[in-house]
Amino acid sequence: MQTLQEKASQWSGVDAADAFAIDDTNLFQKLGLQTFINLSTNFYTRVYDDEEEEWFRSIFSNSKKEEAIQNQYEFFVQRMGGPPLYSQRKGHPALIARHRPFPVTHQAAERWLYHMEKALESTPDIDADSRVKMMNFLRHTAFFLVAGDELKTQKQQIPCKHGASKPAES
Numbered sequence: 001m002q003t004l005q006e007k008a009s010q011w012s013g014v015d016a017a018d019a020f021a022i023d024d025t026n027l028f029q030k031l032g033l034q035t036f037i038n039l040s041t042n043f044y045t046r047v048y049d050d051e052e053e054e055w056f057r058s059i060f061s062n063s064k065k066e067e068a069i070q071n072q073y074e075f076f077v078q079r080m081g082g083p084p085l086y087s088q089r090k091g092h093p094a095l096i097a098r099h100r101p102f103p104v105t106h107q108a109a110e111r112w113l114y115h116m117e118k119a120l121e122s123t124p125d126i127d128a129d130s131r132v133k134m135m136n137f138l139r140h141t142a143f144f145l146v147a148g149d150e151l152k153t154q155k156q157q158i159p160c161k162h163g164a165s166k167p168a169e170s
């Protein structure tokens with residue numbers, strides 16, 4: 001059976017080495033805190049204004065924009081070489097578990113990545129090399145979350161012997 005990481009690589013088209021090339025340089029030191037704040041502000045401004053794809057915007061309807069921005073940039077900062085701002089405030093990122101309430105489908109991942117690509121392009125001070133590194137990591141992670149999301153339905157469908165109502169035939 002394929003692991004979540006393998007599915008993430010296959011579906012995203014990004015192999016693990018490229019996804020984790022964000023660890024080759026310290027992007028937080030290179031870009032600075034304000035750039036991460038600007039990136040997440042740009043991203044969520046686009047998401048909350050997404051009038052073309054109402055179904056996508058509605059995934060965020062129970063979240064406050066300002067909190068979503070803070071959650072995201074604190075996570076990015078800590079994952080990309082900065083201080084552990086997210087975990088100090090909220091604990092382990094546990095990304096799959098925290099996305100459990102939301103429909104993280106292939107289509108949702110593509111829309112999320114579409115907005116992120118635009119946000120990266122419109123944030124000053126993010127050079128092309130950093131942008132490619134970040135996008136590879138984000139694309140791989142988005143499809144890792146899709147693979148995690150699919151476990152929600154699979155768990156209910158996979159028949160298992162533990163719950164069988166009659167003994168196996170000998």
Ligand code: HEM
Nearest residue numbers: 059060063067068071075098102104108109112138141142
């Ligand atoms: C694949 C499509 C995705 C969808 C549909 C999605 C959706 C959401 C939603 C609805 C929230 C709640 C907003 C909030 O209150 O913070 C959220 C939170 C979050 N997302 Fe995503 N997300 C996606 C991909 C990603 C990716 C690729 C990452 C990281 C690389 C990520 C990291 C986070 C983090 C750190 C939070 C805050 C979690 C918390 O503290 O509860 N998400 N996401």
